Amino acid sequence: MKKILVVVTNVSKYPNLERATGLWLGEAVHFVDVMQKEGHEIDYVSPKGGYTPIDPHSLQADQMSELDWQYYEDQTFMNKLGTTLAAAEVNAAEYDAIYYTGGHGVMWDYPEDAHLQNIASTIYQKGGVVSAVCHGSAGLVNIKDATGEPLIANKKVSGFTNTEEAALGLENIVPFLTEDALVSQGANYVKGDDWAAFAVADHRVVTGQNPASGGAVAAEVLSVFNSTN
Template identity: 75%
Template sequence: MKKILVVVTNVSKYPNQARATGLWLAEAVHFVEEVTKAGYEVDYVSPKGGYTPLDPHSLQADQMSELDWSYYTNPTFLNRLGTTMAASEVDASEYDAIYYTGGHGVMWDFPEDAHLQKLASAIYEKGGVVAAVCHGSVGLLNIQTATGDYLIKDKKVTGFTNTEEQAVGLTEVVPFLTEDALKERGGQYVKSDDWASFAVADERVVSGQNPSSGAAVAKEVIQYLEAQ
């Protein structure tokens, strides 16, 4: 059975204000649902291992679908989020794809994590897929290929837009803007309408724009893996 590594955050609070953050639930759920239905096994990893918090804003009634509720009320799923593997302990050779989930917390623990970068690079170099959604796309920023180039250089990528960040009122709170950072790394940034489901795939790098895009990312990842 092919396996996919799902990356989640350990950050539970904005470092610069009294506000909770964490994994945006739907960004894990909708991706995981698609790939498990297609027969893939999923493991959860975080930079430090152990507990991943859930962003309480992602649990509000207007954000939750029936699918989200089915996962949120599933003790097995929640226990797995509470006992994630540490990135330093994972063997990249066991996985065919890696997927970075979002939630604002990832802005503080994904980009500079060398263990995550090493995992993603190893998976990519052996022909696997590197994927991300929303703020999770910041996990792509510092991944390098065997030639030393940034993975996303000259590739089409997407992630949370500047205007979406402005709409949620956090432009001045986040350490940088996802859209701007992807462009600065040489990515060919593309987007759809704000809040619309949108994913783009380019040379085994798949990214989604916002919380609505997890399933779209999953379908692109599956298409790459089924073609192998």
């Protein structure tokens, strides 16, 4: 059994727009469901700890699968999202993998959080997996490897595409574009079709493109676990 740290945002509103944001629920659900069915243990962390808001757009009928509804109605799961660990209090040595969920809010609290960066770097340096999906990949841009270089440099990495952001009309609202930020750190950015599930693994860094990709990321993380046992 492995122990996995799932990262969620504390940001509930766009700082520059009268619009709610938060965790894109399915990006947590579809990853967590795969891992729990394999018997792995999940903890939840956010930069500040405590409550993570749910992006209301992720709860619309056309975004919710039957599995999403099961988790949304699961009080134990929802209570965990309401009582997350604070990044500063996490002992990274306890974990075998970290998984950054998305939702637009993460772009304002993941990238500059030194505690999250240190957690991910520690997990990676002890042979663990660093993973992310969609906007959650923004959390990877400032993580350093043991030599002080960007962790994602020269690795195949995915995340929310510029064209997907433009399709939402938010390309000028977000503080940066996820795809561009990954490329700026030397990543070999790769993607599939817009809105289709896509994930890639490269040297224990596993990333998915968009909200449809949480389960695909989980499958790749499991493959890494199996190859390193």
